Amino acid sequence: xxxxxxxxxxxxxxxxxxxxxxxxxxxxxxxxxxxxxxxxxxxxxxxxxxxxxxxxxxxxxxxxxxxxxxxxxxxxxxxxxxxxxxxxxxxxxxxxxxxxxxxxxxxxxxxxxxxxxxxxxxxxxxxxxxxxxxxxxxxxxxxxxxxxxxxxxxxxxxxxxxxxxxxxxxxxxxxxxxxxxxxxxxxxxxxxxxxxxxxxxxxxxxxxxxxxxxxxxxxxxxxxxxxxxxxxxxxxxxxxxxxxxxxxxxxxxxxxxxxxxxxxxxxxxxxxxxxxxxxxxxxxxxxxxxxxxxxxxxxxxxxxxxxxxxxxxxxxxxxxxxxxxxxxxxxxxxxxxxxxxxxxxxxxxxxxxxxxxxxxxxxxxxxxxxxxxxxxxxxxxxxxxxxxxxxxxxxxxxxxxxxxxxxxxxxxxxxxxxxxxxxxxxxxxxxxxxxxxxxxxxxxxxxxxxxxxxxxxxxxxxxxxxxxxxxxxxxxxxxxxxxxxxxx
DNA sequence: CGCGGCG
Numbered sequence: 001x002x003x004x005x006x007x008x009x010x011x012x013x014x015x016x017x018x019x020x021x022x023x024x025x026x027x028x029x030x031x032x033x034x035x036x037x038x039x040x041x042x043x044x045x046x047x048x049x050x051x052x053x054x055x056x057x058x059x060x061x062x063x064x065x066x067x068x069x070x071x072x073x074x075x076x077x078x079x080x081x082x083x084x085x086x087x088x089x090x091x092x093x094x095x096x097x098x099x100x101x102x103x104x105x106x107x108x109x110x111x112x113x114x115x116x117x118x119x120x121x122x123x124x125x126x127x128x129x130x131x132x133x134x135x136x137x138x139x140x141x142x143x144x145x146x147x148x149x150x151x152x153x154x155x156x157x158x159x160x161x162x163x164x165x166x167x168x169x170x171x172x173x174x175x176x177x178x179x180x181x182x183x184x185x186x187x188x189x190x191x192x193x194x195x196x197x198x199x200x201x202x203x204x205x206x207x208x209x210x211x212x213x214x215x216x217x218x219x220x221x222x223x224x225x226x227x228x229x230x231x232x233x234x235x236x237x238x239x240x241x242x243x244x245x246x247x248x249x250x251x252x253x254x255x256x257x258x259x260x261x262x263x264x265x266x267x268x269x270x271x272x273x274x275x276x277x278x279x280x281x282x283x284x285x286x287x288x289x290x291x292x293x294x295x296x297x298x299x300x301x302x303x304x305x306x307x308x309x310x311x312x313x314x315x316x317x318x319x320x321x322x323x324x325x326x327x328x329x330x331x332x333x334x335x336x337x338x339x340x341x342x343x344x345x346x347x348x349x350x351x352x353x354x355x356x357x358x359x360x361x362x363x364x365x366x367x368x369x370x371x372x373x374x375x376x377x378x379x380x381x382x383x384x385x386x387x388x389x390x391x392x393x394x395x396x397x398x399x400x401x402x403x404x405x406x407x408x409x410x411x412x413x414x415x416x417x418x419x420x421x422x423x424x425x426x427x428x429x430x431x432x433x434x435x436x437x438x439x440x441x442x443x444x445x446x447x448x449x450x451x452x453x454x455x456x457x458x459x460x461x462x463x464x465x466x467x468x469x470x471x472x473x474x475x476x477x478x479x480x481x482x483x484x485x486x487x488x
Numbered sequence: 489c490g491c492g493g494c495g
Contacts (some may be wrong), residue, residue, distance in 0.1 A: 058492075070490060147490080162489095163492060163493080164491095164493080164495080165492090190493095191493065191494075213492090213494085214492095214493065215493045215495080216493080216495035218493080218494080219494085219495095241492085246491095247491095247492080248491095248493075248494095251493080251494080342489075342490070342491085343489080343490060343491080344490085344491080365491090366491070366492060366493080372495060391490085391491060391492085392490085392491045392492075393491070393492065395491085410489095412491095413489075413490085415489085415490055415491085416489095416490095425491090
C-alpha cells in the first residue's frame, strides 16, 4: 500500500468566489484549456487552479497513480496547504499510529494531500471530490470521519452512505483498521437478515461512526434509532450514483433533509471517480454554495494504466468459448479476474455453464442471500477463488489488489437510452483492475452491431483506442497480456 | 434489455 511520492502543492486561493450562476461544467471546460499549459499555470488561472506535479518529468514509477492533474476550485478566502505528510494534518497520535502501523501508509496520496486539509480545517466546508479509481478516496473520507469524532461523546457523529451492502462492509472494515488505536466505536447499517430483530425493537445506535446503505439508514433515522443531532460529517461514497435520478437520489436527499432539520451545521462530503455533466450540475446544488471541489478530466481517469482490448464474438455462445479457451488458460498467470455481466440471470447461467464444463468460478449478484454474498466475497478476497462473475454490484469501489484482469462479458448500457453506453460504469468496472496504479487489462466481448456502436462510443468518449484481439489463439491473448505488462 | 436497496 506504499504510495509513490508526489510533490506537495500549495493551493493558493482564487480571488473571486465562483458566481452562483456558473455551472461546474463550464468551469471544467475552461480548465480543459488552462491545464494544457501545465507547469506554467501554477499561478491563479480563472476560478480554478491547476495543481501540477512538479516532478512530472523526473524519474519515478511509470505507473504512478499520482501522475495526474487534479483541479481544485476553492471557495471564499480560506487558503489550503497540501499535506506532504500525515503529520501536517494535526491528527491524533492514535490515528497516526493506525495509518503507519496498521495501514502501513507512508505518506498521503495526491488526492489525500489536497482534500484532507479542505475537509479538516475550519470552517469545514462541504466538498465535492472526484479522484481516480484506486487513488485512495476511501482513506480521505474515513480519515475525515475519524478525526472529526469527539471521543468523549457517545453518539453518532459521522455517517457514510454507500450504494451497496458490500461497499459499506468494505468501508467499515477499512475504518476499523485505521481507527484501531482510537477506541472509536463504529456500526455498519446494512440490510438485515430475514430473522433479525426489527428496528423498532432495537437499542438506539451509540456508535460514533456509522456506515450503511440508504434504505437501512433511512429506516433507523425514521424509527429514531439513529440520532442526527450530533452528526458533524455526512459522506456519500459513489456520490454520483447516490444522487443520480435513476440511482438513490430520493433516499439520499431524504437523509440529507432529515439531518439538516435538526442539525444545520453538518459537513457534507461527496466522493466519486465519476460525475457526468447531468449529475455534476445537480450535486453542486445539493451542497452549500460555499463548497470546495476537486475534479479531474475524463480523459485522465485511469484508463491509461489499464490496457483495453476488444474481442469480436459471432454469437453469445462464443463468449463462453472466449472465457474458457482463453481467459481461463492464461488467467491464472496474471492474478485474479472479474467477469462483469449485465443481468443477474446471466451471472447465474454463465456460472453454471462454466462449472458444468469443469472450471472453478464463483458468482455474485443481488438475489443471492446475504450469507452467500459474504461467502463469495470473502473467498475471493482471501484468494481462494481466481475468477469471479459479477453484476454491477461490484462495479464500484470493490478493492481487491490482485485483480489485474476485467472482462466485460456484456458492455454496460444506459438504462432506457437506446445505443448509449454507460460510460461511468465502464470506467468503474475497468477501475477494478489496476488498483493503486498497478497494471491491468480489460477484454470487451463484442457481439453484434449494437455492441460495436457502444464500443466505438466508449472509445470516442474517453479518447482512447481499444485494440482488437483478432486471431483466436492463446498466443494472441498472451501477446495482449504481455503488452499490458501482465506477462513476461 | 437493468443494477442496486429498499418496501
